[in-house]
Amino acid sequence: MLIATKVRLYPTSEQRRFINGQFGAVRFCYNKAVALKRDLYRKKGISLSVNKEIKPLLSVAKKSRKYRWLSQYDSISLQEAVRHADTAYKRFFKKEARFPQFKSKRNRQSSYHCTSLSVGKDFIKIPKCEPIKAIIHRQIQGKVKSITVSRDRVGDYFASILSETPEKVPDKPTEVEESKVIGIDLGIKDFLTDSFNRTVDNPKELKSALKELEKAHKEVSRKVKGSRRRSKAVSCLAKVYRKVSRKREDFQHKVSKRLIDENQAVIAESLKIKNMMHNRKLARAIADAGWGGFLSKLKYKAERSGKFFIQTDTFFPSSKTCPRCRYKFDGLTLAMRQWICPKCGGLNLRDYAAAINIKREGIVQLKAAGLAVLRR
Numbered sequence: 001m002l003i004a005t006k007v008r009l010y011p012t013s014e015q016r017r018f019i020n021g022q023f024g025a026v027r028f029c030y031n032k033a034v035a036l037k038r039d040l041y042r043k044k045g046i047s048l049s050v051n052k053e054i055k056p057l058l059s060v061a062k063k064s065r066k067y068r069w070l071s072q073y074d075s076i077s078l079q080e081a082v083r084h085a086d087t088a089y090k091r092f093f094k095k096e097a098r099f100p101q102f103k104s105k106r107n108r109q110s111s112y113h114c115t116s117l118s119v120g121k122d123f124i125k126i127p128k129c130e131p132i133k134a135i136i137h138r139q140i141q142g143k144v145k146s147i148t149v150s151r152d153r154v155g156d157y158f159a160s161i162l163s164e165t166p167e168k169v170p171d172k173p174t175e176v177e178e179s180k181v182i183g184i185d186l187g188i189k190d191f192l193t194d195s196f197n198r199t200v201d202n203p204k205e206l207k208s209a210l211k212e213l214e215k216a217h218k219e220v221s222r223k224v225k226g227s228r229r230r231s232k233a234v235s236c237l238a239k240v241y242r243k244v245s246r247k248r249e250d251f252q253h254k255v256s257k258r259l260i261d262e263n264q265a266v267i268a269e270s271l272k273i274k275n276m277m278h279n280r281k282l283a284r285a286i287a288d289a290g291w292g293g294f295l296s297k298l299k300y301k302a303e304r305s306g307k308f309f310i311q312t313d314t315f316f317p318s319s320k321t322c323p324r325c326r327y328k329f330d331g332l333t334l335a336m337r338q339w340i341c342p343k344c345g346g347l348n349l350r351d352y353a354a355a356i357n358i359k360r361e362g363i364v365q366l367k368a369a370g371l372a373v374l375r376r
């Protein structure tokens with residue numbers, strides 16, 4: 001089983017310089033790979049494989065005078081950067097993500113290392129750098145596999161250590177009870193509504209942190225570009241941003257853990273997020289709700305505990321379908337929180353109805369996968 005542990009790093013100023021240089025090299029390789037593929041396609045109509053044709057260029061580049069500086073840094077992380085560019089293109093072609101963007105110096109930075117890495121009691125050692133002081137709260141379990149070093153927007157350094165324990169992931173059952181299958185509808189007003197008509201709201205601390213974030217954003221935009229006041233406001237914004245993401249992570253971990261612990265299968269919608277992104281105003285709120293992060297937590301928690309997590313199809317109209325008679329109500333607008341079914345006359349609470357439909361669709365998929373869904 002794979003386990004990720006996050007630790008805070010305290011690099012010396014010299015080590016900081018090295019790590020920042022490493023980030024720069026990773027960024028450079030990623031951006032180069034993205035640009036090479038794009039340019040060759042645009043100018044000559046040639047579609048290069050990032051992995052097969054661009055990656056080998058890396059070792060050639062390191063021998064050249066211009067790019068020799070790259071060899072100061074961990075070579076595995078540079079190869080990984082090129083591989084990431086490949087994944088970004090693949091996701092774009094599968095319509096799962098927008099066109100690959102260049103990585104900027106300003107955002108969160110990260111680099112990946114995987115061989116010759118060691119973790120001590122109060123340090124970690126990555127290739128080509130002296131041991132870096134670290135605070136390791138929890139003992140790393142199992143065999144260390146890889147490490148990702150990152151710098152957040154505040155300027156603090158972290159390492160995420162991936163390790164593998166000999167424990168096996170539990171086998172998934174061949175049958176589930178219908179009462180232990182739950183459908184969830186992710187929303188903006190409430191964080192989620194489930195198929196038992198229970199809602200989970202965003203916690204108060206998160207809401208107030210989000211308000212702070214909005215204020216900090218405004219502060220930045222009010223200040224003159226390039227001024228000292230502005231850079232102060234920017235660093236304040238970064239701190240609030242971190243506060244929001246910590247509170248959100250904490251909340252999402254709790255909710256996803258509870259859902260997985262209490263049920264045998266959790267069903268959610270998958271690509272709705274993307275569909276709704278067409279609406280600009282909503283997009284902001286959706287980004288805030290951090291659904292992507294929540295769904296991925298559900299996914300790995302389910303995998304780890306031998307439970308099912310299913311994401312239903314994109315074009316499944318969960319809110320518009322009457323859960324009683326399956327009538328599709330095309331007149332439903334975003335503002336309508338409830339609606340009366342023109343066919344059977346039943347009252348449908350929008351989010352609750354959606355959660356029931358999502359659950360039903362999930363059960364169809366579970367059965368299609370050969371599972372027995374028992375009614376008790």
Ligand SMILES: [Zn+2]
Nearest residue numbers: 322325341344
């Ligand atoms: Zn109906």
